[in-house]
Structures are given as C-alpha cells and as structure tokens.
Amino acid sequence: MRFLDEYRDGPAARKLAAAVARAATRPWTIMEVCGGQTHTIVKYGIDRLLPPEIELVHGPGCPVCVTALETIDRAHAIASRPDVTFCSFGDMLRVPGSRGDLLQLKSRGADVRVVYSPLDAVNLAAAHPDRKVVFFAIGFETTAPPNAMAVWMARKRNLRNFSALVSHVLVPPMMTALLEAPDNRVQGFLGAGHVCAVMGTSEYEPIARRHRVPIVVTGFEPLDLLEGVLRTVRQLEAGEGAVENQYARAVRPEGNPASRRLIEDVFEVCDRKWRGVGPIPASGLRLRDEYRAHDAERLFAVADIETSEPAVCISGQVLKGLKKPHDCPAFGKECTPQTPLGATMVSSEGACAAYHAYGRHHEPRTARELPLLPLAGAPA
Ligand code: SF4
Incomplete structure (x- = not known):
C-alpha cells in the first residue's frame, strides 16, 4: 500500500539497524x-x-493510559445522572474506574454514547435541548484542537446544555519531569510526530539545550522509528543535544498555527495528575474562565473525587523507563487487557497491553524467541 509499504521495507530496516550497530560504541537508553x-x-x-x-x-x-483514575471516576459520576447524555470516544468506555467502566454503566441503563467526533456531541446537544450532553475531552496536544473547537462551537451556538469534562495533558512538561527525576535513565527521546504536527518543534529546543538531550521528532512506521533511533544515537555518540525532525513529511517547525491559536483561545495551562506517574506542574490544559459555562467539572461539582491505584501495579516505573511490563508480578495473571489493573494495560497503545498482545512475557533467551511481524520484503 502506497505511503505505508515503503516505511515497512524489510531490507531497508535491516540496513538502518546495521547503521545503528555501527554508530553505537556504548550502551544508550532511548525513550x-x-x-x-x-x-x-x-x-x-x-x-x-x-x-x-x-x-x-x-x-x-x-492518552487513555495516563488519564487519572479519579478522572474516570468523575466521568462515571456524571454519566450516572439520569439527566445526562455522556459522550466519549470508544477507547475510554472500557477503562475501569473504582466502580467499573462506562460500558457497564451503559448496560445498566445510563445514556452513554460513542461518538466519532466531538462535534457529534455538540450536534446531539442541539438536537436534544432537554438533555445535558457531556463530552469526555482527554488526550495530548493532538486531540486538543478538535476538542477546543467543540467547546468554541457550543459557545458560539449558545448551547448551554453542552459541556466538556476536560483532562488534557502536555508532552514537554512530562519530558522535563522525567529528565529531572533523580532516578532518570533516559538519554534521548523519540518525540511524538503527531503532537509536533500540531505544536511544532520549538517547545523542545530549550529542553534539548538545558538537559543536553537529543530529541528526534519521529513518525510511527518501522523505518521512521529506526531512522529516529539512528539519528538519536549519532547525536549521543557525538555528545550533542539537539532537536531534529525525522517526520518532515508531516511536521513543520511552526506546527499548525490555526490549531495552536484555537487551543490558546479555549484552554489554559494547569497542573495535572498523570495516571501511573503522579502530579506534574503545568502539564495539563483546562477550559479558560470565558468557557466555564461549558466546564463539566464545575457544573457537576465532581472535582473532589479522589482515588488511588492498586498497590501491585508498577506502571509508574514502566512509564519512567525503570521497568519493563513483564517485570510486574501481576502481568498476564491478575492483570490482562480484559482485567486491567493499571495505566499501561487499559489501552492497546499502553506498554503492558502491547507486550501482552505480542507475547512478550519475558526477555528473550534464545534467537528462536524473537518473533517479528514480517516487514515488507523480508523473508517470512
Ligand atoms: S501489568 Fe498491570 S499491574 Fe502490572 S504494571 Fe502493567 S498495568 Fe500495572
């Protein structure tokens, strides 16, 4: 398939891996x-x-993994109300809170709906003025523009029955918090290409300079990642710490100015608690005061709900790069994608869920235990 196969080419992948092997003279840890x-x-x-x-x-x-458990419980409390129609993307419905997930709530009769765009929720509010329609607005800088647009549109259309439960998180403060932690192991980052497609690359320059850490903005296909690793290793070996853009086919240095203006108009920066990691100063977005009429957290007075993670879960250490999922005693036993206990098992993008899906139950001991999905052009 054009624009995919060329980034999954087996021989090209092996060439890049060989180039990494030639470039690396000592151990490096890259996140x-x-x-x-x-x-x-x-x-x-x-x-x-x-x-x-x-x-x-x-x-x-x-984004699903790092949404704090109490945010899920707040969603649950709001969605339980008989006067509320609660709208969310499908991946949040199975995330368990302290009292079950939104899908279970729906099976008990709550009006919980899957939408494919935040604007669907706005249109629902317009069509059902007797219902309080709440949209669950979570994620990184990537989902902030459409979520901001929904709130902006509701205000413009004077839809007082539309609100958003907002729990957005920001990447650069998280990277800074990881680098400044006393137990940090990360020496270089593969930056998230889609986040930079919105925000650009300038936010990363001071982090790279201050911590002398390579940050290579990278795409999502196998060759993107291998090239990102190669560029990171070359910087590390040369003692450099700079921002590079591997994902130039999607990321411009200035990002998407219209999206950035919209985020700035609707949201303001706030402290945010990350599931598995804990609170990080100035690492979240919340609605500005001008939009408080659409702020579900204020309207439904759920800000006081607090919860705590299961003691067995080590997802915080997984997310900081200190442990691997199969180091967790609950991995694949009490904790599976069907019965997730912690942040990194709740979504298919979480590290524990990925390790579970692809049979990574321990580190490989023999070459026969290194199954790869075939890259295009690679021998099966
Ligand atoms: S396997 Fe489950 S309990 Fe263990 S770290 Fe991962 S999410 Fe937490």
Missing part, C-alpha cells in the same frame, strides 16, 4: 514518547532488531 510508537516497536520487534547497546524504554504517551 519513545508515544504509545503508537511503542505499539509499532513491539509489534514489529524493532527493539530486538537493534544492537544490544540500545535499550528502548516506553514513555507515558498513551
């Missing part, structure tokens, strides 16, 4: 930021194609 990248790495065995000097660790870049 891919985004859950989509983690999924590709595990699915195609990219990490196992690389030389042993290069360790890839999996960052907190899955």
